[in-house]
Amino acid sequence: MPEIAGAVENILGRVRNPSRYMGAEHNAVSGDWDPDEVNFVLAYPDLYEVGTSHLGLSILYSIINAHPRGRAERTYSPDLDMERELRDAGLPLFSLESRRPVGDFDFIGITLQYELTYTNIVNLLDLSGIPLEASRRRDCDPLVIGGGPCSYNVEPVAPFFDLVLLGDGEEFVGELIDLYGAWKGGGSPVTRGDFLKAAAAIEGCYVPSGYQPIYSDNGDFEGMRVQPGYPPVVKRRIVTDLDAIPVPTSPVVPYAEAVHDRAVVELFRGCTRGCRFCMPGLVYRPVRERSPGVVEGCAREILENTGYEEISLVSLSSSDYSCIDPLSERMARELGEKRTSISLPSLRVDHFSVALAGRVREVRNTGITLAPEAGTQRLRDVINKGVTDEDYTAALETAFGSGCDQLKLYFMMGLPTETDEDILGISRMVGVAREIYKESGVSRRPLKLNLSVACFIPKPQTPFQWEPQLGMEEFSRRVSLLRDNLPRRGVRLSYHDPGSSRMEAIFARGDRRLAPAIVRAHAMGARLEGWTEHFDGSIWERAFEDTGISEEEYLGRRGIDLPLPWDHLDSRVTKEFLSGELARALRGEITPDCRWGPCSSCGVCEGTVRNEVFSADDYS
Amino acid sequence: MTTPSCRVRCCVSISKGLRWVSHLEFLRSFTRALRRADLPVAYSQGFNPHARISFATARPVGMASEAEYVDVFFEEDLIGGRVKEDLGRVLPSGMAIPRCEVVDLNGASLASRVNASRYLFETEDLDREHLMSAVTDLQRATELRITRVRRNKPDRELDIRPGILSIGSPKRRGAGLAMEAELAMGGEGGVRPEELWRCLRAQLAGTDPEGFRPIVTRIDIHRREGDRLISPWCL
Secondary structure (H helix, E strand, C coil): CCCHHHHHHHHHCCCCCHHHHCCCCECCCCCCCCCCCEEEEEEECCCHHHHCCCHHHHHHHHHHHHCCCEEEEEEECCCHHHHHHHHHHCCCCECCCCCCEHHHCCEEEEECCCHHHHHHHHHHHHHHCCCCCHHHCCCCCCEEEEECHHHHHCHHHHHHCCEEECECCCCHHHHHHHHHHHHHCCCCCCCHHHHHHHHCCCCCEECHHHEEEEECCCCCEEEEEECCCCCCCEECECCCCHHHCCCCCCCCECCCCCCCCCEEEECEECCCCCCCCCCHHHHCCCCEECCHHHHHHHHHHHHHHHCCCEEEEECCCHHHCCCHHHHHHHHHHHHHCCCCEEECCCCCCCHHHHHHHHHHCCHHHHCEEEEEECCCHHHHHHCCCCCCHHHHHHHHHHHHHCCCCEEEEEEEECCCCCCHHHHHHHHHHHHHHHHHHHHHCCCCCCCEEEEEEEECCCCCCCCCCCCCCCCHHHHHHHHHHHHHCCCCCCEEEEECCHHHHHHHHHHHCCCHHHHHHHHHHHHCCCCCCCCHHHCCHHHHHHHHHHCCCCHHHHHCCCCCCCCCCCCCEECCCCHHHHHHHHHHHHCCCCCCCCCCCCCCCCCCCECCECCECCCHHHCC | CCCCCEEEEEEEEECHHHCCCCHHHHHHHHHHHHHHHCCCECECCCCCCCECEEECCCCCCCCEEEEEEEEEEECCCCCHHHHHHHHHHHCCCCEEEEEEEEECCCCCCHHHHCCEEEEEEEECCCCHHHHHHHHHHHHHCCCCEEEECCCCCCCEEEECHHHEEEECCCEEECCEEEEEEEEECCCCCCCCHHHHHHHHHHHCCCCCCCCCCCEEEEEEEEEEECCEEECHHHC
């Protein structure tokens, strides 16, 4: 490999925002390379400003670097201008810390966050000069390992990965380093194949090459042929005690402005609200809270080590944290003196959450975001959203009463059983918001209301995994219906591009036959498709045609008794629970949260795996 | 909100490894370093209070520096040594803080006082005689017209010769060459280091124009009044 550091310097003078490729950020590890260590390059398959905000990779970065035999560096998708420069100069993609070719590392860890980053994954491997298909890699090539939400149906990209982790990585990664270290040190396992088979014995570790899909003559998926020595299903890895795992208290502070330019501390993992469309709400069960004292201590340490002006207390639904009231109040008091603000993402639609947001932050100045998801009580019951009309009006009264004059509402369209009545329900909810605002009389300025509508995407491992996605034409008709029933002024309607939602749906429930289409689309220039300005649906039309894929087959309803391409990837929630939930949904029956209500028998809890919830009384 | 009671002038260096950091990114990272140091920085009043700091000048992306001057206003009386020590401990690697001094709280802003800067150009792939003759040509020239591309404004043609205050002869350093120049800064007559280099390159007929790019380092910043040179510590 050429000495690339100098060549990279030349290029940086010609690209936009070059600090994204520079490395040397505060708290990044130094560029000292030791070939005897187990070297990881953690790759976020999107631009630096998105990737540096990702908590999961930040956790792994600190754990691997703290391991006596491990070392982790980082890389991100290059922007288009940088990619062109690299290709023109014949340079490989490199790591930020030591500016080494990605191909020199033992492991390339790629996070699977979002289906529309799949072409970026191909691009990362292609720019690194590594064979795209795991089956073509030799012993000297890096092992490509994936993880993250899309791993629960990783099949469309499975051929590109040697290994995929299902579940929490904190404990897993150390075991992987130990196993690999033994191989690298010349012990057993001996070959790459032996190593993969040994890795498959680690709980949570999926080795796609050990599983071959079987299709019937007419192309239906019939199941997986499991190679000898591989488990029939791969069970998700779970960390049960969040207080026992390390927290990255010295995260890298990027120079370039990140999309979430703030400190982050995790309140809890998992959510048992049971929204039936929500994959994270199923695959991250049970609820595992971090104790408030640990949260507080970590927050203090992170702020001391970074200097951030804001700290975000994250989780799937932060206002559900058992000690959120006393914790946020204490932190707001302490941090206010240091001019540090607190943010609580993912608030629920109710009085409590909005009042809470108002206490930790001036809602008056920033506005408030609520996600009722559906326009009628009937449909909200179908999706088990657990938000009533009373919750909604109470949330708005609280927000407007404190002087808030900006409201953002999120809805989904195309949910199972949705009718025009539900669409009109959205416009009625907009009307209710405007009415309550007027009555509150707090502000004289007109309410600024942004209404955002997304296309429902049936996700694997959820009760709606068998449901079809709404066609693009019907989606457009429903959007028009909504628009025609909105007030002419004072509401800004925006909606997701149905073309990219369609792509997301195809890959969410896809199988391995889609991999060649991804490679083809990449060859035709598909890149950075999460960015609206870069997404081009016509490329995909041609890519599917060239590779003989019928899109409709992936978008339609699935037979409830038929095998699914992700059946061998076990999130620990049973298929019986999912189909039962679907039946309840269609009957409009809700299922209460098992944190406070009865057990819903989802199948996750066993032994030490169970909801771990504190009590606000224990903390004062 | 808080009335500043003390103003400390800091000289900050930015290594070659960090030269791709933009001015805005530097500002943000310096502010965060002040927060890590837990120094009693004064904040502006108003809707969106921000730390009261001001820079002598903005550094172009791609330039290293031994002399970025930042004035920081504090709520408490501090001594320069403490700021230097506390801040030095928490600066990102690649940044250093060679000197800090308390200056007059109500003095004019540095930005309004400094008017010239010295730069070091380092290049590895040029022949010394070659560059020497280009420098000599440039020193002899009475006029150097260039086109300046400006963002959101029409291109402008101007003579940069008056703004080239001095230019030294290239010297061997390590495997390459090093050359110093002093250029006027700010306002109409200011000259950017890359503009000087563009003129030099134009003199270097026969060499590959893309083949060499110097690394530029700001080595000093000051006020020049004729032959008199006033350092930022005395402004």
